[in-house]
Amino acid sequence: MSPRKSAHDELTKEAIISVARDLFVKEGYSSASMRKIADTLQCSHGAIYYHFKNKAQLFYEIVEADFQKLDQVLDSVLGESADTNEQKLFSIFYRYIQFGLTHQKHYELMFLIHDDDVKSYLNEGPNKSYMHFAQAINSLAPRSLSIKDIWSVFLSLHGFVTHYCRSETTFEEVKELASSHAQFLIKAIF
Amino acid sequence: MSPRKSAHDELTKEAIISVARDLFVKEGYSSASMRKIADTLQCSHGAIYYHFKNKAQLFYEIVEADFQKLDQVLDSVLGESADTNEQKLFSIFYRYIQFGLTHQKHYELMFLIHDDDVKSYLNEGPNKSYMHFAQAINSLAPRSLSIKDIWSVFLSLHGFVTHYCRSETTFEEVKELASSHAQFLIKAIF
DNA sequence: AATCTTATTGACCAGTGTTCAATAATGAAA
DNA sequence: TTTCATTATTGAACACTGGTCAATAAGATT
The missing domain is CATH 1.10.10.60 (Homeodomain-like)
Known part of the structure; x- marks a missing residue:
């Protein structure tokens, strides 16, 4: 002792x-x-x-850092040189899915945890990340998108990642599907 | 005693x-x-x-009855008389979200629960429900949709429900957003 | 050297899902 | 009617959980 x-x-x-x-x-x-x-x-x-202070706060501090990683992914896409905005948009969608599925447990922690203790802590992390995402989309979109449309795009990507997170499918296994989902969303906003 | x-x-x-x-x-x-x-x-x-046998089984049996309610919702929409296929499609999308958000706990069990105990109880349930959904979409779509597009539509709806399930938002609170999300998906396939 | 601050321990609390021997109510057979 | 197996219920026990806190020893300060 x-x-x-x-x-x-x-x-x-x-x-x-x-x-x-x-x-x-x-x-x-x-x-x-x-x-x-x-x-x-x-x-x-x-x-x-x-x-x-407690388990939820410990968890929160971990997740907060993970959100920053997601922001970095988006930033790096924006920084890349691509031919067209459409290509950049595709890249953002595709890489978002890639991030979610290659860090499934992290994504789960970030977006899917259903715990009352944790939920009270987790508010601005996702929000800030989303604002980042929305701004990127808006700056690349061919026409002026409504806020609702951008939100729909995000939720649609989120649905893809969520589904394959639950079945623990690797990104490699669904990269073609990810590509076509990204293309599907491009179609909706172009 | x-x-x-x-x-x-x-x-x-x-x-x-x-x-x-x-x-x-x-x-x-x-x-x-x-x-x-x-x-x-x-x-x-x-x-x-x-x-x-245990808590997971109790939960599963509770929800089993409601498990087919989703199919019933889709069937009832298909049975309804609507002016256009577009209206029917919108109805399906909208009602899917409505179902998910008014039966959040059930939806969570069907699609989101990560508990290993619970997960072992349900595997084919979601699949069967999806086949039903896909067939409905296909019969109403204006052009011949690819399987991948239908899948994208489903995942996009799933993302909407998933997100608001996590924050325990009621359907009433987001019905306008649900409507615009449904409209967004219509736009992508028409 | 004496004192204060800081970090750690482990006993403790109230709660969880689950198991199981003991047992009382029930229904059927004698 | 009496015996007897079956069935449904209890509550103690087990191994966990997150969280609190008095006691205490190491480090820093005076």
């Missing part, structure tokens, strides 16, 4: 986050328990509560 | 289902506990396990 660790292996937020992310991704939100996280960190579960 | 109730108030599957359905709808799958259900029924939580 030693109520405090020696300096060189003190617990850090970063260490907790790193371990917790792996466990959340591997087991999902509810199955990844604070005690399991603590075991992996070789500390007591109580210690985590010194660094994070 | 009386290890068995007298005949007139014996527990029945129907009584359990009725109480459990209310609680599942009110509190969601994980928060509605077997003990709460038992309390409302004024029996012990152990008794429920005599009638149902």
Whole structure:
């Protein structure tokens, strides 16, 4: 029994986050328990509560970082040089799906978790990411799109990712379908 | 302590289902506990396990009856007399969303639940429902749609429902958005 | 050296799904 | 009517969960 660790292996937020992310991704939100996280960190579960208010907040901080990754994906597409706006739009749609399906557990954590505790925390993360997305679409669209149309595009992409997340299909397995779904949405707005 | 109730108030599957359905709808799958259900029924939580193998199975049986309601909704739209095929298509899209958002817990079970216990109980359900949907769309579409396009339409509707299920928004709150989303999809296939 | 601050522990609480021996009510056979 | 197997119910027990907190030891400050 030693109520405090020696300096060189003190617990850090970063260490907790790193371990917790792996466990959340591997087991999902509810199955990844604070005690399991603590075991992996070789500390007591109580210690985590010194660094994070509760499980939902720990989760939230992880997901927040993931949203920033999604933003980066969109930015990189916008930065790329493509021949036409249509090609860029296609690229955004396609890469959004690719991101969702190659980071399925992350996507799940970001958009699909259905937990009351978590839900109260998760509001501006998705919103900010969406605003990013909407602005990109709007700047590339051939005609002035209504806000509702952009929202429809997003929800349609979201539906694709959601469906294949649930059946745990890899992006490789559905890349042709992803391509045709992206094309379908282009058709709707051009 | 009386290890068995007298005949007139014996527990029945129907009584359990009725109480459990209310609680599942009110509190969601994980928060509605077997003990709460038992309390409302004024029996012990152990008794429920005599009638149902486990919580997941109880939930599944509750919703099984409603599982075919979606098919019924589609059938009733097809049976209705509408002026144009476009109107009928719109109706199908709109009513699909309406169904999903007015039976959120059921929709969640059918398409979104990630719980391993629950998932093993339902696999062919969604598939059968989709085949029904696809056939309806195909018979009403103005031009011969590719299978991929129909699939895209479905996923796009699914995305709408999924999103608002997660935030527990009522259908009433988003019916205008539902309408414009349906219109958006009509635009993509006409 | 004494004191203050900080990080950690682990006992504890109330809750969860699930199992199961014990047992009482029921219905059928003797 | 009495025996007896079947059936339905209980509640204790188990192994978990997220969360709280007094006790305490390591590090920092004076």
